[in-house]
Amino acid sequence: MGKYIAKRVVLLIIIIFFVSVAAFFMVHLLPGNPAVTILGPNATPQNEAILNHTLGLDKPLYEQYFIWISHVFRGNLGQSFTTHNTTVSVIKNAFPIDIELIVISQLMALAVAFPMAIVASRRPNRLFDQISNSATFGLLALPPFVITPVFVLIFAVTWHVFPGPSSYSSLTSNLGSNLHDMILPSIVLALGSIVVYFRLLRNDLISTLQEDFITMARSKGLSDRRIMWRHALRPSSVSVLASMGVTIAGLIAGTFVVESQLQLPGLGYQLIYYIGQLDYTVVQGIVLVVAVAIVIINFCFDFLFTIVDPRIARE
Amino acid sequence: MSNVAPALAVAATPPVVEDNVVKKKLGLFFWICVGWIALIVVLAIIANLLPLPNPTFQNYNAPQNAGPAWGHILGTDDLNRDIFSRLIYGSRVSLIIGFLGGAIGMILGGVPAMFSAYRRGRVDTFLNTTSYVLLAFPAIVAVIGIVSFWTPRNIWKITLIIGIFGAPLIFRVIRASTLSYATRDFVTAAKALGASDTRILFKEIFPNLVPTIVSFGLIAVATIIVLEGSLAFLGLSVQPPTPSWGNMLYEGSQLLQGSSGQTNPWLVYFPAAAMFSLLFCLNMVADKLRSYFDVTEVKL
Numbered sequence: 001m002g003k004y005i006a007k008r009v010v011l012l013i014i015i016i017f018f019v020s021v022a023a024f025f026m027v028h029l030l031p032g033n034p035a036v037t038i039l040g041p042n043a044t045p046q047n048e049a050i051l052n053h054t055l056g057l058d059k060p061l062y063e064q065y066f067i068w069i070s071h072v073f074r075g076n077l078g079q080s081f082t083t084h085n086t087t088v089s090v091i092k093n094a095f096p097i098d099i100e101l102i103v104i105s106q107l108m109a110l111a112v113a114f115p116m117a118i119v120a121s122r123r124p125n126r127l128f129d130q131i132s133n134s135a136t137f138g139l140l141a142l143p144p145f146v147i148t149p150v151f152v153l154i155f156a157v158t159w160h161v162f163p164g165p166s167s168y169s170s171l172t173s174n175l176g177s178n179l180h181d182m183i184l185p186s187i188v189l190a191l192g193s194i195v196v197y198f199r200l201l202r203n204d205l206i207s208t209l210q211e212d213f214i215t216m217a218r219s220k221g222l223s224d225r226r227i228m229w230r231h232a233l234r235p236s237s238v239s240v241l242a243s244m245g246v247t248i249a250g251l252i253a254g255t256f257v258v259e260s261q262l263q264l265p266g267l268g269y270q271l272i273y274y275i276g277q278l279d280y281t282v283v284q285g286i287v288l289v290v291a292v293a294i295v296i297i298n299f300c301f302d303f304l305f306t307i308v309d310p311r312i313a314r315e
Numbered sequence: 316m317s318n319v320a321p322a323l324a325v326a327a328t329p330p331v332v333e334d335n336v337v338k339k340k341l342g343l344f345f346w347i348c349v350g351w352i353a354l355i356v357v358l359a360i361i362a363n364l365l366p367l368p369n370p371t372f373q374n375y376n377a378p379q380n381a382g383p384a385w386g387h388i389l390g391t392d393d394l395n396r397d398i399f400s401r402l403i404y405g406s407r408v409s410l411i412i413g414f415l416g417g418a419i420g421m422i423l424g425g426v427p428a429m430f431s432a433y434r435r436g437r438v439d440t441f442l443n444t445t446s447y448v449l450l451a452f453p454a455i456v457a458v459i460g461i462v463s464f465w466t467p468r469n470i471w472k473i474t475l476i477i478g479i480f481g482a483p484l485i486f487r488v489i490r491a492s493t494l495s496y497a498t499r500d501f502v503t504a505a506k507a508l509g510a511s512d513t514r515i516l517f518k519e520i521f522p523n524l525v526p527t528i529v530s531f532g533l534i535a536v537a538t539i540i541v542l543e544g545s546l547a548f549l550g551l552s553v554q555p556p557t558p559s560w561g562n563m564l565y566e567g568s569q570l571l572q573g574s575s576g577q578t579n580p581w582l583v584y585f586p587a588a589a590m591f592s593l594l595f596c597l598n599m600v601a602d603k604l605r606s607y608f609d610v611t612e613v614k615l
Contacts, residue, residue: 011447011448011451014448015448015451015452018448018452019452019453022452022457022460023460026460026461026464027464029461029464029465137598137599137602138595140594140595140598141537141590141591141592141594141595141598142591142594143541143544143545143594144545145541145544145545145547145548145561145564145565146544146564146587146590146591146594147587148568149564149567149568149571149583149587150583150584150587152568152571153571153578153580153583153584156571157571157578164571165571249453249455250455252453252455252456253455253459253542253545254545256459256545256549257545257548257549260548260549261548261568268549271459271463272549272550272551275463275551276550280464283460283463283464284460287456287457287459287460290453290456291452291453291456291457294453294456295451295452295453298451
């Protein structure tokens with residue numbers, strides 16, 4: 001167990017190192033160089049040289065990387081040269097919105113997928129199972145960028161049940177209205193996760209319900225309900241738990257899409273805004289933070305998984 | 316290897332067509348989906364030959380934001396362009412990026428995977444570890460980062476980036492699949508006959524991988540199309556006025572925000588329906604093929 005965790009931690013560090021290198025070098029994909037982008041119409045050779053010197057861009061690349069990464073470790077991700085906000089303050093204001101979206105959407109997905117899988121697995125291949133299978137299969141073809149505009153059109157523009165874009169109020173200022181804003185984007189994000197959780201849990205439940213210990217429990221005369229809740233559900237939820245890290249990481253693009261459509265000022269919205277401004281420091285900072293967050297979320301779920309099912313670490 | 320006879324018997328039957336090939340049928344729905352994908356592909360290819368108005372032509376004689384009518388069967392957008400024509404031309408972006416990106420991923424990931432799984436050794440250990448590290452790397456963030464900095468954006472750059480980032484996953488799938496065949500008796504037999512490694516890989520092992528490649532490849536294509544659509548929706552794919560289904564949805568959704576005081580539901584419904592139908596059919600075809608060829612996750 002200890003050895004396994006040590007191995008994972010080493011891997012985590014290696015991956016985070018690569019992520020930071022990638023985030024650092026991305027800037028060098030900019031046509032010309034950052035100085036040209038920052039100066040815009042003022043880009044004379046002299047100005048460029050001066051700016052390159054102040055930004056430290058005339059130093060060798062590896063030295064630039066170490067300067068940058070040492071700043072990152074001290075919590076300094078640079079400053080926007082268009083809005084003059086620090087990258088850290090942008091991220092600090094935006095990140096809670098993404099976390100809220102992801103938490104609400106995952107709760108929704110689990111709340112739908114679990115009952116559905118429990119009912120479906122009782123009688124596999126019967127009507128309810130078939131309907132829920134086909135319905136979730138259809139959801140696979142409805143990624144956020146397809147379903148968000150349709151939902152906004154139906155629920156916000158036509159029926160006015162949910163607020164449309166540009167009405168966001170923050171969690172601390174107005175809780176009720178904040179949650180109201182969050183329902184539509186969370187439903188959109190939950191749809192994709194429902195498929196994953198439903199399928200995994202349904203398949204696992206069906207195979208668990210055929211195990212000997214379930215037959216044993218049945219022969220003791222326990223009720224179906226008790227067997228399901230006390231005996232079958234726990235061993236069957238392991239793969240749902242295992243898939244959560246990957247599923248959440250897969251929501252990132254979707255989160256960006258709903259945020260930019262509904263103008264929720266989360267990381268995705270900020271990222272797209274600063275990309276539009278060609279404000280490379282902020283973009284670099286957001287990319288780094290999101291990527292590291294995903295890597296750490298995956299790591300945590302892996303870790304949780306080994307606690308629930310210790311066999312994994314032994315393999 | 317105490318009992319050779321059953322192993323030989325298994326090796327003698329082609330692994331693809333196992334027991335009940337007669338019972339398994341692809342079904343009518345499968346062929347409807349294949350037909351729909353084929354129709355979209357054909358229309359995309361012959362778009363220039365069809366009597367369609369230019370997709371970027373702002374025809375001021377046509378109504379603005381109109382619903383379906385004769386002359387413009389799916390209506391027009393806010394710049395008086397024909398939605399049907401834009402849909403047909405726009406499918407090119409999804410199809411090219413989806414299929415070409417998938418092919419790039421297959422070549423970059425699949426070919427090394429076959430050699431790696433067949434030869435094993437240090438190279439395999441190295442490539443395998445690398446693919447783990449790359450898979451843990453949040454590809455979507457990297458793709459957004461690269462696409463946003465590597466301007467001007469065009470369809471080929473995006474195809475290349477997505478293809479490269481798809482390679483590690485494809486590597487894992489093809490490697491696992493190759494591994495399950497590399498130790499089979501028909502491979503040993505071919506080796507004993509003195510066949511070269513390349514010959515064994517391409518003549519003996521490769522044909523067995525085809526079902527996996529096709530069904531997993533279609534899933535990869537669908538995933539890439541979703542990724543491109545998301546990028547387009549964020550304004551990070553092909554630049555307007557070139558139509559793509561993703562940027563049409565984006566334009567439609569911008570009109571919902573009321574900033575310009577217009578709403579055009581058709582510019583949301585039609586691209587959404589087109590995207591849904593294509594993705595649904597790709598998923599359906601892949602799923603049916605997978606159960607038809609019995610490519611299960613366990614085997615991978």
